[in-house]
Amino acid sequence: MGRQRKRVLAGDGVAHPRKDEKLPAPHRKEKKKKADLGKVFINISIGLCILSLIWFFYALYMRSSLAKRVITPHPAPRALDANSSSAQVSPERFWGSYRPQVYFGMKTRSPRSVVTGLMWLRQFSGMDVNLRHTCEQGDHLQSYGWQMHDALSFGVQEIRDTDFTLTTEFVKRLGGEHGGDWTWRITGKQHSSAPHAPVISLMFYVATDTQGTLQAHVEDKNRMSTVTGSSEELGNFKITFGKPTAGETASAKYASYNFLQTVTQGLEKLTDIVKNSLSMRFVFSPPSGEKRPYVAVDTLKPPNHQQKPLDTRKESDFVVHQVTVQTPFQIEVLFESGSFRDRPNQLVGSVMTEELEKRKVAFDQKFEKIFGLHQKGFSPAQVKFSKGALSNMLGGLGYFYGQSVVQSPFNEYPLLYPEGALFTAVPSRSFFPRGFLWDEGFHQVLLSKWDTQVTQETIAHWFDLINIEGWIPREQILGDEARSKVPAEFVIQHNENANPPTFFLPLQELVERLDTQPDSRLSQSTLAFLQRLYPRLQTWFEWYNTTQAGPLPNSYRWRGRDKDTNLFLNPKTLTSGLDDYPRASHPSADERHVDLHCWMALASGVMANVARLLGEPHEGFERTHRILSNNDLLSELHWSEQLHAFSDYGNHTQAVSLQQEKVYVPPGQPRNQFPVARLVRAVRRAPKLQYVNALGYVSLFPFLLRILTPDSPRLEHVLRDMRDPDRLWTPYGLRSLSHADPLYMKHNTEHDPPYWRGAVWINMNYLAVRALHYYGNAEGPYQERAAAIYQELRTNIINNVYRQYVDTGYIWEQYNDGTGRGQGSHPFTGWSALTVLMMAEQY
Incomplete structure (x- = not known):
C-alpha cells in the first residue's frame, strides 16, 4: 500500500505548501477542450484516411476483378x-471445304490444320496478272458457288470466269485413323463465245499452319509430282498431282509445269507470296502452236519475305504446284492418309466418277424428300437454283x-x-x-x-x-x-x-x-x-x-448506339442488326426498343419450354414470357396512336438534316490550310421524349415473331401497312422502311449510303411469310386476309430472288425496292438462302 505524503500545519491551522512543493496550476477549461477536439479531429482524419485507403484498394481489386x-x-x-x-x-x-473465304480449298477441323487450296490466272490475256484465290467481289466473276454440297462427303462447284468455266469437285472416302482420303477434280472449259481456247495456270498449294512439315518431290522439267508430309492431326500423308487430260478417258495434254517451295509466317500471306514469286522467264511451247512467254512461280526468284518488325510468328511450310494448260482440260489431285492401309483402290479416274455419281444421286433424293419442290410444281431450273442456295450455305461452313x-x-x-x-x-x-x-x-x-x-x-x-x-x-x-x-x-x-x-x-x-x-x-x-x-x-x-433492360419495368433497350450524334443523320444501332434503321434521333437511357422486347418474349418462351423438357425450374421463364407476350403491355410501351403502329420510344425529333459545316477562314489565309468542310447534322427542332414513328421492319416485330394474338385489333393495322404500296409493299418483298418516311433512302453520312432504309431484306421477309402462314392458319378475324397476303408475298419474293439469280448469277445481300435488282454483297447465301424454306413452305 502506497504511503501518503504528510502536509505541515501552521499555527493558524492552515496547511501551507512545502517549499519544495509546486503550487497547483490554475484550471484552464478552454485549452483542455481545444486539446480534446484536436485529438478527435486527428483521430477522425486518421480513420477517414484508413477507410479511404481500404476503399481505394477495394475499388482497385473490384475493378481488376471486373476487368x-x-x-x-x-x-x-x-x-x-x-x-x-x-x-x-x-x-x-474431319476434312471439309472449311475455308469459305477462298474459291476452293480444304482443311481439317483442327486448330493448326494443314490447308490446301487452288489459285489460278489466265495467261496471254493482255491484262495485268489477275491472280484468283480469295473470294473477292472485285474479281468480277460472272458467277461462282456450290451447286451440290452435302456438308459431309462431296461437293460440286461452278466458277464462271471471263471466258472459261472451272468446275471444282471433291469426294471423300473414310479409312484409317486420320479422316481418310479425298480427291479433287478440276475441269476447265471455254465459253462458247470465247474466240480462242484460253490457257489457264492452275496453282495447287499445300501449307502447314505452324506445325507439321512438307516435302516436295520434283520430276524433270519442274513438275512436282507429289508432296509428302506429316502433322500431329494427320500423321503421315501424301498428295499426288495428276497430269492434265482432255477428259476422264482421254490421253494426257501438253502442259508446262512450275513449282515453289518456301515458307510463310501466316496463311493470310499466301496470295502475296505467290504474286511476289511470279516471273516471265518461262515459255509455253505446245507441239502445234505459237511459243509464248507466260507467268509462273519461280524458285529462282525468292518471294519477298519483308515482314513487319514485330511479326515473330513461327514459319510454316508452303509448296505450290503450277500447271499451265489450254482448255478443255481435267486434272485430279489425290490426298492419301498414311494410316489408311487397306484401301481397295485409289480414288481417281473412274473410281472417283462412280463415287461422285453415287453422292449426287443421294443428294437429289434427300433434297426432294426434305423439301419436296418437284411435288410442289417448281421447274427443274428452279429446283437447281434452290439446291445451289442450300449447297452454298453448306459449302460456306468454316472452321476457325x-x-x-x-x-x-x-x-x-x-x-x-x-x-x-x-x-x-x-x-x-x-x-x-x-x-x-x-x-x-x-x-x-x-x-x-x-x-x-x-x-x-x-x-x-x-x-x-x-x-x-x-x-x-x-x-x-x-x-x-x-x-x-x-x-x-x-x-x-x-x-x-x-x-x-x-x-x-x-x-x-x-x-x-x-x-x-x-x-x-x-x-x-x-x-x-x-x-x-x-x-x-x-x-x-x-x-x-x-x-439490355430498359428504363421501365419489362422494357428493353439496345446498348452500343453511335455516340457521335453530330456526324450521323440518325445514329446507328449496329447491335440491333438493323444498322441505320431510324431510332430515336438523340440516344439516351430513356429509349425503349420494340424489336428487342419481342426477341426477349420469344427467348423467354423457348427457355420455358427447354427448362420444362429437361426437368429444370421453368416457372420464372414462363412468368417472364407471359408478361412480355401480354398484348396490353406491348401496346402500353410501344403502340403509337399517331402512327397506328408499334414504335420505339426515346428522345427524338424528325427535324434533322445533313448540312455542310461552316469553316471560318481568316482573310488572306489559304483555304487549303484549313479542314475540309464536312456534312454534319443540323437540328431544327429540339428533341423530346416521344414515339419515334418510323414505319418499317421494327414496327412489324410483334407480328414477325408472332407475339400478337390472332384476334388482336392491332393485327389489322399491321396487315394494312404491309400491303400498302406507299408504305412497305413492293412486287419484290417488303421494303425495310416506309416509302413515306422522312429518312427513306437517305444517306446517314456523306459517305454512308442507306442500308436498312428501304431495301428488301430476305431474313425479315422470311419472318413475315412465316408469320402470315401462322396467322393465315389461326382462327381469328384476320385469318383470310393474312392467308391472301401470304400467297402473294411468298410468290413475289421467290420469283424475284430466282429472277435475279438467273440474270446475275448470284443470290444477293438485299434487293432494290424499286427495281428488285440484287445489291450489296454477293454471293450472299447466308439468310437470303431462306428462300428455299419459303419455296418448301417449311416454317
Missing part, C-alpha cells in the same frame, strides 16, 4: 467435348480458330479473349467470310432441316465461346486470315453490346420437333444436346435480360 470477367470463360462443362471435332471422334466431318479482341468498360485497353474454335456458316464468302451471331441463327433455321447434327454442333461451338457474364462476342474474327479481311474499327468487340438472340429460332424448332417425335433416336440426341447446352443458354438469356 477480368470479360475474358473469364463460363464455368459450366463445355457443350462439346474438347476432341469432338477430331478424326477419332468425328472422322466423317483464334482469339477475339474484346474490351469492357473496366478495361483501359483491349484484351485477347481465350483461344477457341468455331464451326459456323458465313453470310458471304466474299464480303463476310466469318461468323456473325445474329446471322447464324437464321442460317441454322435452314440447315437444321438438312442436318440436325450440323445445327447442334454449330450452336454448341458458339455457346462454348460464352464468358462468365453470359456474353458472346457478336462478330467472330478468329485467326490471321479472318482478321486480314476486317477493317480495324470493327475488330474490337465490346461486352456491353448485344445482337439479336436469333439462336432461339432454331432452338424453338428443335423443341417443337421433340413434341412431334418424342421417342425417336434424333429426339434422344437433341435432348442430350439441350442438357449440355442448358447452363450456358440460361446464362445467355439472363445476360440479355439484365444488361
Whole structure:
C-alpha cells in the first residue's frame, strides 16, 4: 500500500505548501477542450484516411476483378467435348471445304490444320496478272458457288470466269485413323463465245499452319509430282498431282509445269507470296502452236519475305504446284492418309466418277424428300437454283480458330479473349467470310432441316465461346486470315453490346420437333444436346435480360448506339442488326426498343419450354414470357396512336438534316490550310421524349415473331401497312422502311449510303411469310386476309430472288425496292438462302 505524503500545519491551522512543493496550476477549461477536439479531429482524419485507403484498394481489386470477367470463360462443362471435332471422334466431318473465304480449298477441323487450296490466272490475256484465290467481289466473276454440297462427303462447284468455266469437285472416302482420303477434280472449259481456247495456270498449294512439315518431290522439267508430309492431326500423308487430260478417258495434254517451295509466317500471306514469286522467264511451247512467254512461280526468284518488325510468328511450310494448260482440260489431285492401309483402290479416274455419281444421286433424293419442290410444281431450273442456295450455305461452313479482341468498360485497353474454335456458316464468302451471331441463327433455321447434327454442333461451338457474364462476342474474327479481311474499327468487340438472340429460332424448332417425335433416336440426341447446352443458354438469356433492360419495368433497350450524334443523320444501332434503321434521333437511357422486347418474349418462351423438357425450374421463364407476350403491355410501351403502329420510344425529333459545316477562314489565309468542310447534322427542332414513328421492319416485330394474338385489333393495322404500296409493299418483298418516311433512302453520312432504309431484306421477309402462314392458319378475324397476303408475298419474293439469280448469277445481300435488282454483297447465301424454306413452305 502506497504511503501518503504528510502536509505541515501552521499555527493558524492552515496547511501551507512545502517549499519544495509546486503550487497547483490554475484550471484552464478552454485549452483542455481545444486539446480534446484536436485529438478527435486527428483521430477522425486518421480513420477517414484508413477507410479511404481500404476503399481505394477495394475499388482497385473490384475493378481488376471486373476487368477480368470479360475474358473469364463460363464455368459450366463445355457443350462439346474438347476432341469432338477430331478424326477419332468425328472422322466423317474431319476434312471439309472449311475455308469459305477462298474459291476452293480444304482443311481439317483442327486448330493448326494443314490447308490446301487452288489459285489460278489466265495467261496471254493482255491484262495485268489477275491472280484468283480469295473470294473477292472485285474479281468480277460472272458467277461462282456450290451447286451440290452435302456438308459431309462431296461437293460440286461452278466458277464462271471471263471466258472459261472451272468446275471444282471433291469426294471423300473414310479409312484409317486420320479422316481418310479425298480427291479433287478440276475441269476447265471455254465459253462458247470465247474466240480462242484460253490457257489457264492452275496453282495447287499445300501449307502447314505452324506445325507439321512438307516435302516436295520434283520430276524433270519442274513438275512436282507429289508432296509428302506429316502433322500431329494427320500423321503421315501424301498428295499426288495428276497430269492434265482432255477428259476422264482421254490421253494426257501438253502442259508446262512450275513449282515453289518456301515458307510463310501466316496463311493470310499466301496470295502475296505467290504474286511476289511470279516471273516471265518461262515459255509455253505446245507441239502445234505459237511459243509464248507466260507467268509462273519461280524458285529462282525468292518471294519477298519483308515482314513487319514485330511479326515473330513461327514459319510454316508452303509448296505450290503450277500447271499451265489450254482448255478443255481435267486434272485430279489425290490426298492419301498414311494410316489408311487397306484401301481397295485409289480414288481417281473412274473410281472417283462412280463415287461422285453415287453422292449426287443421294443428294437429289434427300433434297426432294426434305423439301419436296418437284411435288410442289417448281421447274427443274428452279429446283437447281434452290439446291445451289442450300449447297452454298453448306459449302460456306468454316472452321476457325483464334482469339477475339474484346474490351469492357473496366478495361483501359483491349484484351485477347481465350483461344477457341468455331464451326459456323458465313453470310458471304466474299464480303463476310466469318461468323456473325445474329446471322447464324437464321442460317441454322435452314440447315437444321438438312442436318440436325450440323445445327447442334454449330450452336454448341458458339455457346462454348460464352464468358462468365453470359456474353458472346457478336462478330467472330478468329485467326490471321479472318482478321486480314476486317477493317480495324470493327475488330474490337465490346461486352456491353448485344445482337439479336436469333439462336432461339432454331432452338424453338428443335423443341417443337421433340413434341412431334418424342421417342425417336434424333429426339434422344437433341435432348442430350439441350442438357449440355442448358447452363450456358440460361446464362445467355439472363445476360440479355439484365444488361439490355430498359428504363421501365419489362422494357428493353439496345446498348452500343453511335455516340457521335453530330456526324450521323440518325445514329446507328449496329447491335440491333438493323444498322441505320431510324431510332430515336438523340440516344439516351430513356429509349425503349420494340424489336428487342419481342426477341426477349420469344427467348423467354423457348427457355420455358427447354427448362420444362429437361426437368429444370421453368416457372420464372414462363412468368417472364407471359408478361412480355401480354398484348396490353406491348401496346402500353410501344403502340403509337399517331402512327397506328408499334414504335420505339426515346428522345427524338424528325427535324434533322445533313448540312455542310461552316469553316471560318481568316482573310488572306489559304483555304487549303484549313479542314475540309464536312456534312454534319443540323437540328431544327429540339428533341423530346416521344414515339419515334418510323414505319418499317421494327414496327412489324410483334407480328414477325408472332407475339400478337390472332384476334388482336392491332393485327389489322399491321396487315394494312404491309400491303400498302406507299408504305412497305413492293412486287419484290417488303421494303425495310416506309416509302413515306422522312429518312427513306437517305444517306446517314456523306459517305454512308442507306442500308436498312428501304431495301428488301430476305431474313425479315422470311419472318413475315412465316408469320402470315401462322396467322393465315389461326382462327381469328384476320385469318383470310393474312392467308391472301401470304400467297402473294411468298410468290413475289421467290420469283424475284430466282429472277435475279438467273440474270446475275448470284443470290444477293438485299434487293432494290424499286427495281428488285440484287445489291450489296454477293454471293450472299447466308439468310437470303431462306428462300428455299419459303419455296418448301417449311416454317
